[in-house]
Amino acid sequence: MSASIVLPQVIRVGAGASAELAGTLDALGLSRPLLVTDPFVARQPFFLRLLADLEGAGLTPGVFADTVPDPTTTVVDAGVRALEEGRFDSLVGVGGGSPIDTAKAVALLGAHGGRMRDYRSPVVTDAPALPVVAVPTTAGSGSECTRYSIITDAETGEKMLCAGLAMLPRAALVDFELTLGMPARLTADTGVDALTHAIEAYVSARANPVSDGFAREAMRTIFAHLRTVYADPDDRAAREAVMVGATQAGMAFSNSSVALVHGMSRPIGAHFGVAHGLSNAMLLPAVTEFSVPSAPDRYADCARAMGLAAPDSTTGEATGALVWELRLLNQELEVPTPREYGIGPEPWWELAPLMAEQALASGSPGNNPRVPGAEEIVELYHAVYG
Structure with missing residues (x-):
């Protein structure tokens, strides 16, 4: 039996890789990214530099900074509203696995509608979602290059595994300097x-x-x-x-x-x-x-x-x-x-x-x-x- 091997279209690895975000988005033909992160990361100097770089490159970014550990459907739904109100064309997940998983889920619902429980395992969703660029700030989840997202159903408490090519980021910028000083x-x-x-x-x-x-x-x-x-x-x-x-x-x-x-x-x-x-x-x-x-x-x-x-x-x-x-x-x-x-x-x-x-x-x-x-x-x- 054959195996299906899939990876992000672009993977940049090494010190300073995150600074290549504007060029990566431009190369993918994207100009209105919604940056999805948490309140802590949103205050960090590197994140503010990312925003300034995007604006300096002529892009029009927005920020959704309300993600939580173990992302919930409530947060995902709020992210979808932010996506639609700003008419963004892509998502950039910046942070640990939770912001990146949230960005994937928002990209999925932004493209296909419905609720996250509609996409829980054993459902596999391979139809393309909105493009996601992942910028991990922790060394662990691997979400920057996987076709999975874990979202907790706020009504039932179930941690739902959502899978398929729709969850695979278009690009990953793996910059170890963002992990320096982690507790x-x-x-x-x-x-x-x-x-x-x-x-x-x-x-x-x-x-x-x-x-x-x-x-x-x-x-x-x-x-x-x-x-x-x-x-x-x-x-x-x-x-x-x-x-x-x-x-x-x-x-x-x-x-x-x-x-x-x-x-x-x-x-x-x-x-x-x-x-x-x-x-x-x-x-x-x-x-x-x-x-x-x-x-x-x-x-x-x-x-x-x-x-x-x-x-x-x-x-x-x-x-x-x-x-x-x-x-x-x-x-x-x-x-x-x-x-x-x-x-x-x-x-x-x-x-x-x-x-x-x-x-x-x-x-x-x-x-x-x-x-x-x-x-x-x-x-x-x-x-x-x-």
């Missing part, structure tokens, strides 16, 4: 998110030779440098490495898929407000240990790519090292358990069956090497609670 907690959470993307893309049932290459390189790069950027936020070489690795991990899972960690992670965020990268980190060691028996060779490859096992190590040695090192990484990055995060045992136990159902409904667990039933997912939620 340690955000650095850790987004970094483990990216590492999870790479591992799950590699072990997914939908993996292919192209996604494998992106995933292996992303694992190698992120694992080698994540501890460094956590300890020293201003290490430019490590920041660049992790930023590039996160983008490669996005390329990997966009052309393969994510699996059980992500399926279980989204309900934790929806019900308890845990940041997506952090909930992934809480789950990754236990879910990996659960899944290893069904794809030991693939997980052993992950360990070797990350430098955790010698090329001539046995499969058992490599997979054992992988699970051990993922637990150690969580300790060193001070990843809390759900209990340590402050989630009480009663709501956790009470909601575990519902979260398991929601995880399965997302479709992601079906890509896992070991496809679990609802009871097994509940057991995993109990195991990671702490």
Whole structure:
């Protein structure tokens, strides 16, 4: 069976790439971009420079700065109103995964109408949306080069996976300088998110030779440098490495898929407000240990790519090292358990069956090497609670 490989039309990577926004929009024939971001980014000097550069180049930009972590349908609808009122011809997502996912969703509804729930998985929307240019300011989500957007339904609380070529940005400007000075907690959470993307893309049932290459390189790069950027936020070489690795991990899972960690992670965020990268980190060691028996060779490859096992190590040695090192990484990055995060045992136990159902409904667990039933997912939620 063949694999369909898709990437943004333009990807610019390196220091200062974000300064090429005006030229990128012009080359795409776009002149009225709506910049979608959050209140914090909207106040930063680099963002004000982007606006000034666009205006200096003769473009007519607008700003929608009301995005929130874990974007909701309420925010997306407000963005669509801003898009229509300003008659903009494109979207520029500036920020972490939430503003970029919001920009994608606004572009989708701006082109096709309806509500976001009309486009939730298993629906796949390949018809083109309005053009999106992504300018990530965190090294984690990979949303700048994926055909996915995660939007929370404000009425039901469900985190909806929306997929298809309509969600793929037209261009991505990957500038590691925008991540300098990121707080340690955000650095850790987004970094483990990216590492999870790479591992799950590699072990997914939908993996292919192209996604494998992106995933292996992303694992190698992120694992080698994540501890460094956590300890020293201003290490430019490590920041660049992790930023590039996160983008490669996005390329990997966009052309393969994510699996059980992500399926279980989204309900934790929806019900308890845990940041997506952090909930992934809480789950990754236990879910990996659960899944290893069904794809030991693939997980052993992950360990070797990350430098955790010698090329001539046995499969058992490599997979054992992988699970051990993922637990150690969580300790060193001070990843809390759900209990340590402050989630009480009663709501956790009470909601575990519902979260398991929601995880399965997302479709992601079906890509896992070991496809679990609802009871097994509940057991995993109990195991990671702490």
